[in-house]
Every structure is written in structure tokens, then in C-alpha cells.
Amino acid sequence: MARPVPDWVLTEWFTDVDLGVLKSGKEAEIRVVERSRRDGSGRHLLAQKRYRPRRVAYKGQLEELGFTRAATFRNDIGYREGRAPANSRDRRAVEKMSRHGKQVVAESWLGQEHDVLRSLWEVGAPVPFPVSFDDHGGLFLEYLGDDQGAAPRLAQARLSPPELRRAWDQLVEAMFLMVDAGWVHADLSAYNLLWWADRLWVIDVPQAVDLVGSTQGFELLHRDVVNVCGWFARHGLEVDAEVVFAELLGRIG
Ligand SMILES: Nc1ncnc2c1ncn2[C@@H]1O[C@H](COP(=O)(O)OP(=O)(O)OP(=O)(O)O)[C@@H](O)[C@H]1O
Numbered sequence: 001m002a003r004p005v006p007d008w009v010l011t012e013w014f015t016d017v018d019l020g021v022l023k024s025g026k027e028a029e030i031r032v033v034e035r036s037r038r039d040g041s042g043r044h045l046l047a048q049k050r051y052r053p054r055r056v057a058y059k060g061q062l063e064e065l066g067f068t069r070a071a072t073f074r075n076d077i078g079y080r081e082g083r084a085p086a087n088s089r090d091r092r093a094v095e096k097m098s099r100h101g102k103q104v105v106a107e108s109w110l111g112q113e114h115d116v117l118r119s120l121w122e123v124g125a126p127v128p129f130p131v132s133f134d135d136h137g138g139l140f141l142e143y144l145g146d147d148q149g150a151a152p153r154l155a156q157a158r159l160s161p162p163e164l165r166r167a168w169d170q171l172v173e174a175m176f177l178m179v180d181a182g183w184v185h186a187d188l189s190a191y192n193l194l195w196w197a198d199r200l201w202v203i204d205v206p207q208a209v210d211l212v213g214s215t216q217g218f219e220l221l222h223r224d225v226v227n228v229c230g231w232f233a234r235h236g237l238e239v240d241a242e243v244v245f246a247e248l249l250g251r252i253g
């Protein structure tokens with residue numbers, strides 16, 4: 001599949017100029033960066049995401065690791081399942097809260113977001129393409145927007161009834177693709193969906209879980225479906241969460 005960013009963005013010398021913070025949330029900061037080709041023949045906007053690690057294994061873990069406690073701190077073991085540091089040196093480092101340990105934790109969230117985006121992008125799901133890691137614990141993503149501004153979140157997009165219908169159809173298709181790829185978003189809402197170029201885009205995936213490999217996969221999938229169905233129902237669409245959930249389960253071969 002053709003990447004949505006020009007090749008030079010990944011392969012050639014460039015200069016990045018920070019155009020400022022797009023959104024600074026409790027958990028993440030998104031900046032817009034203008035990347036220019038060194039020979040002056042091209043420019044391309046990118047989104048840069050940096051975030052505090054979240055969704056930890058036990059209450060107090062973040063503080064122990066020296067991170068500031070986020071207002072929306074969640075103590076949900078399901079999110080961490082299967083995300084323990086892979087080797088024993090890393091595991092010991094995390095246990096001892098060494099500098100390396102802190103880094104391992106931070107990087108696992110970053111790596112998870114990158115890997116999930118990449119795997120979803122590869123099956124054709126509407127997600128921003130993960131361009132690369134940056135040197136300071138962040139991730140460059142395909143920017144959804146233009147010079148005038150970033151894509152609105154679904155919750156703020158003020159879609160017309162026909163657009164809303166299209167957004168719904170696209171969301172169902174996106175959920176099918178995510179399930180086919182074996183992922184549950186696990187934080188799906190009108191705030192993690194963007195509307196850009198007449199398309200619905202799914203963002204913010206660091207907490208995604210393995211649908212069948214995680215004990216809470218189906219529960220989280222159901223919660224996601226109920227969440228987004230509720231939003232569309234409140235905006236006038238006749239949608240049935242249980243029907244959609246059953247259709248999704250029917251995709252699992
Ligand atoms: N690739 C992108 N292109 C354009 N805008 C984006 C992109 N990624 C994120 N945003 C904007 O930044 C916001 C925050 O991003 P994201 O949802 O990934 O982080 P978060 O961890 O949920 O942060 P927050 O706590 O602020 O919601 C999004 O709601 C969206 O408005």
C-alpha cells in the first residue's frame with residue numbers, strides 16, 4: 001500500500017519546524033511540525049505525539065516511576081496484559097525503577113501505539129500512518145488536516161445527517177477491519193475519531209488490546225461498541241449495539 005507521506009519525508013535530509021501545540025491534553029500533547037526537504041523542493045505537515053505513560057499495572061506505579069499523576073489515571077490491569085517488558089533485564093529495571101526502567105515503560109507505550117497503528121494501517125483501516133519515532137520519546141504521525149487547521153473530532157464536527165450516516169458506515173467498516181486484524185481499540189469514542197476529507201479516522205490507540213489473546217478483549221470490544229453506538233444514537237441514527245457486536249463476533253474465524 002502506498003504510504004500517505006512522500007518518500008523524501010522518510011528517506012532524505014530534512015529540517016523540521018515546530019508550528020506549535022495542536023492539543024495539550026491530560027495524557028498527550030500533539031504538535032504540528034512542518035518538515036522541509038533540504039533541497040527546498042518540498043514541505044509536508046506532520047503530527048507529533050508525546051504522552052505520559054498511562055494505563056499501568058497497579059495503582060501508584062506511575063508515581064513510583066517518577067511520573068506526574070494524570071487526572072484521568074486509570075488502574076485497569078486489562079490494559080497492561082501482555083505488555084510487560086519482554087526480557088528479564090528490562091523487567092528488573094522496571095522493578096527497581098532505574099532510569100533505564102522508566103525509559104522502558106515510556107517506550108512500551110510509544111512502541112505499542114506505533115505497532116498498533118502500523119498493523120491497522122496495513123490492513124487498510126483508516127488510521128494515521130505512523131511515520132517514525134522522534135529523538136525525544138515521541139511519535140511522528142500522518143497529520144490529518146491542512147494549513148488552515150487540524151481535522152475536527154467527530155464530537156465537534158457538526159456533520160449533516162447524510163455525513164453522519166457515512167461516518168457510521170465507515171466506523172462499522174473500520175471496526176470490522178480492526179477485529180480482522182485482531183485488535184480492540186479499548187478507548188473508542190467520538191473524541192478519538194476524526195472527520196477529515198469526508199472520511200472517518202480512528203486515532204489514539206496506545207491502549208489497544210489483543211482481541212482473543214487478552215482475557216478482557218471481548219468485554220472491551222463490547223464497551224467500545226456500546227460507547228460509539230450511544231453517541232450515534234444520540235445524534236439520531238438508529239443503531240443497535242448488540243447487533244453490531246454480534247456482527248463483529250461473526251468475523252472471528
Ligand atoms: N494525526 C493527527 N492529525 C490531526 N490531529 C490529531 C492527530 N492525532 C491527534 N490529533 C488531535 O490531538 C488530540 C489528542 O490526540 P490523542 O487522542 O491521540 O491523544 P490523547 O492521549 O487522547 O490525548 P488527550 O488526553 O488530549 O485526549 C485528538 O483528539 C485530535 O484532536
Ligand SMILES: [Mg+2]
Pocket residue numbers: 191192204
Ligand atoms: Mg484521545
